[in-house]
Amino acid sequence: DAGVTQSPTHLIKTRGQQVTLRCSPKSGHDTVSWYQQALGQGPQFIFQYYEEEERQRGNFPDRFSGHQFPNYSSELNVNALLLGDSALYLCASTRRFISYEQYFGPGTRLTVT
Amino acid sequence: AQSVTQLDSHVSVSEGTPVLLRCNYSSSYSPSLFWYVQHPNKGLQLLLKYTSAATLVKGINGFEAEFKKSETSFHLTKPSAHMSDAAEYFCVVSEGVSGSARQLTFGSGTQLTVLP
Numbered sequence: 001d002a003g004v005t006q007s008p009t010h011l012i013k014t015r016g017q018q019v020t021l022r023c024s025p026k027s028g029h030d031t032v033s034w035y036q037q038a039l040g041q042g043p044q045f046i047f048q049y050y051e052e053e054e055r056q057r058g059n060f061p062d063r064f065s066g067h068q069f070p071n072y073s074s075e076l077n078v079n080a081l082l083l084g085d086s087a088l089y090l091c092a093s094t095r096r097f098i099s100y101e102q103y104f105g106p107g108t109r110l111t112v113t
Numbered sequence: 114a115q116s117v118t119q120l121d122s123h124v125s126v127s128e129g130t131p132v133l134l135r136c137n138y139s140s141s142y143s144p145s146l147f148w149y150v151q152h153p154n155k156g157l158q159l160l161l162k163y164t165s166a167a168t169l170v171k172g173i174n175g176f177e178a179e180f181k182k183s184e185t186s187f188h189l190t191k192p193s194a195h196m197s198d199a200a201e202y203f204c205v206v207s208e209g210v211s212g213s214a215r216q217l218t219f220g221s222g223t224q225l226t227v228l229p
Contacts, residue, residue: 004156033216042203042219043157056216090157092217100145100164100207102217104157 002027004093004105012111013081021076021108025093031055032074033102034066037088049074050096078110086112115140115206119220127228132191134223136204139185146187147205147217148178157203163187174198199227 005024013019025032031050035043045058049068063079072093078085088109092102120135138144148160161172168180178189187204204220 035217035219040222042221043217045216045218048216058216092157100162101159103159104149106154106156 004029004091004103006089006091006105006108008108009106010109010111012113014113015081015083017081018077018079019081019110021078021089021091021110023074023076023091023093023105025072025074025091026103029093029095029103030072031094031096032068032072033092033094034074034076035090035092036060037090037107039087043090046076081112083112086110115144115208115218117204117206117218117220119202119204119223121223122221123224123226125226125228126194128196129193132189132194132198132225134189134202134204134225136187136189136220137185138187138204138206140206140208142208145207145215146178146180147207148172148176148187148189149203149205149219151201151203151222153200160189160202194225194227196227196229199225201225 004026007022033048034046037043046060047057048055052068065077068074088107090107091105094102116139118137146163149157151157160176161170163170163180170178176191202223205217207215207217
């Protein structure tokens, strides 16, 4: 059984560009959350998707947007990249109302130059 | 609002000695509490969770944590450290019983070093 998978593993972008990160949840999971982990810090919640809708959002600007597809996979989009967006982006999945546990993927390392 | 404070950014122990990683939390509601471990270049792995059942929680790899409501603490312990325990550890809080529907709030992390 594959766990949470994310692509790409690493990404280098230039300031002002746009980026899309992808996540496939663990089999049987229907809820996907995205987190940003800056170097030396704990992950920070960006938003959560369930039934193809954004259900919760953390303190991130509108440049950060997402999408969930009918197969429960998800994308994170970041527009107008800033140097400060350089971070490890983590995706987590769970079965809503069934489990307390969130399973994390290995992350996508984004570097903005 | 919920928050987590990990009291030590770095902890260093010798192999075979006890491990104590300290965590205090703040929550307006009944919290769910977790400890996650992150090895270099690896994803976050759940060590253990507290969700309003027994206050002493046993996790994987010999780790335990005790929920103390009066002290708002959820410290992580292990009787005997192993070299493979060296990693970053995160204390995490999630408000409400339906933890899976809530966002996770992470502490800033504790880097555990295990000396031979």
